[in-house]
Amino acid sequence: MNLQGKRILLGVTGGIAAYKSAVLLRLLVKAGADVRVVMTAAAQRFITATTMQALSGQKVWTDLWDEGVPDGMGHIELSRDRDLIVVAPASADFLARLATGLADDLLSTVCAARRAPLFVAPAMNVEMWQNRATRRAVAALRADGVSVVGPDAGEQACGEVGDGRMSEPERILDAIAGFFAPGLLRGRRVLITAGPTEEPIDPVRVITNRSSGRMGYAIAQAACEAGADVTLVSGPVALDSPAGARRVDVRTAEQMFEAVRRHVPDADVFISVAAVADYRPRRMAEQKIKKTEGGGLTLEMVENPDILAHVAAMKGGPLCVGFAAESENLAENAQAKRLRKNVPLIAANLVQEALGAETNAITLYDDAGAHVLGSGAKIELARKLVSHVAEMLATRSATPARGAGS
Ligand code: CTP
Numbered sequence: 001m002n003l004q005g006k007r008i009l010l011g012v013t014g015g016i017a018a019y020k021s022a023v024l025l026r027l028l029v030k031a032g033a034d035v036r037v038v039m040t041a042a043a044q045r046f047i048t049a050t051t052m053q054a055l056s057g058q059k060v061w062t063d064l065w066d067e068g069v070p071d072g073m074g075h076i077e078l079s080r081d082r083d084l085i086v087v088a089p090a091s092a093d094f095l096a097r098l099a100t101g102l103a104d105d106l107l108s109t110v111c112a113a114r115r116a117p118l119f120v121a122p123a124m125n126v127e128m129w130q131n132r133a134t135r136r137a138v139a140a141l142r143a144d145g146v147s148v149v150g151p152d153a154g155e156q157a158c159g160e161v162g163d164g165r166m167s168e169p170e171r172i173l174d175a176i177a178g179f180f181a182p183g184l185l186r187g188r189r190v191l192i193t194a195g196p197t198e199e200p201i202d203p204v205r206v207i208t209n210r211s212s213g214r215m216g217y218a219i220a221q222a223a224c225e226a227g228a229d230v231t232l233v234s235g236p237v238a239l240d241s242p243a244g245a246r247r248v249d250v251r252t253a254e255q256m257f258e259a260v261r262r263h264v265p266d267a268d269v270f271i272s273v274a275a276v277a278d279y280r281p282r283r284m285a286e287q288k289i290k291k292t293e294g295g296g297l298t299l300e301m302v303e304n305p306d307i308l309a310h311v312a313a314m315k316g317g318p319l320c321v322g323f324a325a326e327s328e329n330l331a332e333n334a335q336a337k338r339l340r341k342n343v344p345l346i347a348a349n350l351v352q353e354a355l356g357a358e359t360n361a362i363t364l365y366d367d368a369g370a371h372v373l374g375s376g377a378k379i380e381l382a383r384k385l386v387s388h389v390a391e392m393l394a395t396r397s398a399t400p401a402r403g404a405g406s
Contacts, residue, residue, distance in 0.1 A: 001177050004032035008176070009079050009116070011087035011107045012052070013094040014042020016157040017123035017166035021088050022047060024169035025055045031173070037061065038078065038107045042091070064106040078106075082116045084179060088149075089123030089166045092134050098146070099137035117179070121149045121172050126162030138240075147243035149175045174379075175225070183227030184390035190228040191267040191318065192220050193260060193274035193307065195235030197253040201299065202285040209275050213237030215323075215360060215378050216273035220245045222382035223271075226390065231267070233259045235274055253277050253304035260307050267318040269389060272308040275325065280304055309341045319344065319393055321385075325351040334365050345392060347373075347385060364388055 008028060012021045028035050037052045038061045049060040059068075061078060079085055087094065087107070094108070098120070103112040111118060120141065128134060129151060138148060150167030167175075194216020198206040213234060220232045221242035230245040233256055241247045248263070250256045253276045264270060279301035289297070312320045320343040324334040327350070334348035345366045361375035364385070373384045 001031045001173065003028060003177065003180060006033045006084070006180055007082045008033050008035050009082045009085045009110065010035050010037050010056075011085060011090075011111070012037065012039045012043040012047070013087060013089060013091045013107065014040055014045060015089040015091045015123045015166070016046060017089035018043050018046035020166055020169050022051055022055060024086075024088055024172055025052060027169055027173045028176070029056060031177070036078065036082070038110055040094070040105055040107050042093075061106060064109060066106075076113050079110045079114045079116055084119065084176065085111060085114055085116050086119045086121070086172070086176060087111070088119075088121035088169075088172055090120040092122075092124045092128045092131070092137075095120065095122060095137045095141065096133060099140040099144075117145070117147070119147045119149055119172075119175065119179070121166050122151045122164070123166030124151070124164050125156060125158055126160050126164045129162075129164040142241070142243065147175070147179075148240070149243075171379075178222075178225030178383075181225065181227075184387055185223055185269075185393075186227030188228045188268045188390075188393065189231070189266050190220075190223045190269045190271065191231050191233070191260065191263050192216055192223070192271045193233045193235075193256060193276070194220065195237040196275050197235045197256055197277045197304075198251045199253065199277050199280035199304075200284040201281050202287065202289045204288055207277060207279075207281070208236075209277065211235070211237075211275035213239050214357075215382070216271075217242055218378040218382035219271055219273060219385060221379060222386040225383070226386050228269075231263050233263070233274070253280060253307070257305045257307050257310070260311065264311055264314070264318065269321065269393065270308075270311050270318040271321040271389070272311070273323050274307075276307055277304055306341070308343065312342045319389065319396060321345045321347065321389060324348040327351050330363065331365070331370065334363070338365055345389070366392070 103109040195213030196211040198208045224244040282300040322343045326333045338346040362373045364371040
């Protein structure tokens, strides 16, 4: 990882995860970045400025009224020459103050006066993360263009389990590196479907599947990191939107089809990750279906539109990428699906390994044959998939352009 010459301001707020920011600082410096550290008073209860000074090789800034600042304008000057500000960990209190524009200590003032992009890596107790006030603050920050990295799920310092752990320093470093990456998909518009669909039986019951949406969301994140303009058409999932993606929420396959049709004319790439229900009940009962003692229930199902096949058949349409979730004979079934749906690239995985998990094992199939991406975190695989797509797109651009009468 090379961050040579990149000028980063690392903000540290109060939380037990502050010890991890020392590791992050070490990784950033090792990658060649010039890192200036600003700590809040609460951060210094968890980790000392001396530690951060030794690791960064620079004075650590802690005080809005520091007399060592030549013109007394530290809150402005400290971030002016920076390419990026990263606050890790970002406490619930800090996120709330940031979202409302409060500027009552050095770090919040530096952030309020910033010109550089801002990343925050939240860290807090699971209840605090789920608290409505925190949800509002995070949504407001995202809307203001702040990139939110994590948090991750797992065991917390307080002994509780759930979302709220600060992402590991390596993951934050990846997000920072993604920000500085040359942008494999810069200027490209990518349309992605993700998650399951829900097909209503009656006002309270649906037919759905166990897709968590994680793979599609990871691809949306990787495409954003690569500089693409991303539209994510999402079925019902319990995931936060990747920073920078435009999200369109749908429930049924027909709504997903409609949203894709609306956005596909602008797209250079269409990545169909959603687990679209192949069938839906012919009609939704207007009232809740009552149980009839001893009797069974038969639902008549009709086929849903095949969204991917429809887009793949469009003249001058985008580069299409399909997903094949198979339970057996991966290579054979994936290649057959690729040819049947007429898509240049299929990403295949074994469904029993992928569902709901953070990790996956993917093999890509295209005209050139199989490309094993191996197994790993979904975000890592997503980044590999995005580079493969970027390469295909580059080759495609070298041939006659879209809409040029082909
Ligand atoms: N897909 C789609 N619309 C559908 C069904 C599937 O866009 N109505 C897309 C999925 O997003 C995925 C690919 O098609 O990219 C493969 O989906 P899958 O359900 O695995 O394949 P099917 O064609 O449904 O074949 P089968 O269920 O027989 O495996």
